[in-house]
Amino acid sequence: MKIAVVVNEGPYQHQAADSAWHFVSAALARGHEINRVFFYHDGVNNGSRLTTPPQDDRHIQQRWSELARQHNLDLVLCVAACQRRGLVDADEKKRHGKDADNIADGFRISGLGQLIEASVEADRVVSFGD
């Protein structure tokens, strides 16, 4: 089955980012297709490669990036949410004249249309948030 996932909460905020990752991992292990994970609102903070949690803590961003690498996942950050929160890729850096970018491997920045498209194409949509 094709499942789209929405993450509305940032990492280490409460539990939604962890729940979503565990759900996506289990769905993939059970042979389902995750056609997109869309990160919205504070959820875009999952995609910052500059996060440095303590060594004995789980690294939420790296877990997403690793899962994306293993399963060719499409991890999409909402562009408007990114602009508000300082999540920048190479294009956004250039477009807004910033001095750095900080998007992590496996993530890309795009628009809300990606959420609509994923929802239309998927058999189920599962949202995680606060």
Place this chain on the structure above:
Amino acid sequence: MATLNIVNKSPFEKHTLSQCLSRAAPGGAILLIEDAVCAVIKGGAYAEQLVTGQQKVYVLEPDLAARGFADAALPDSINRVDYNGFVDLVTQYDLVHSWF
């Protein structure tokens, strides 16, 4: 069209479980995850309401365990699921609705 309702906040913190119980259509299911798992504890203020409702009730076992409720007594009709069970519920029901 049967719906899987997902609730993730404690009913002692937010009203999403009450709202879900009063609005969810019969024949669906309620899955309690994260802090919402504390609603299922036998003798608690919400356990009775959950078992007398017209939805099947599931609770995410790892989230129960994370809160020290691994061995807690649950009403008989409430089913424990792991993340694989969570995925299966999502595929078994036609719609998935997260209550925020």
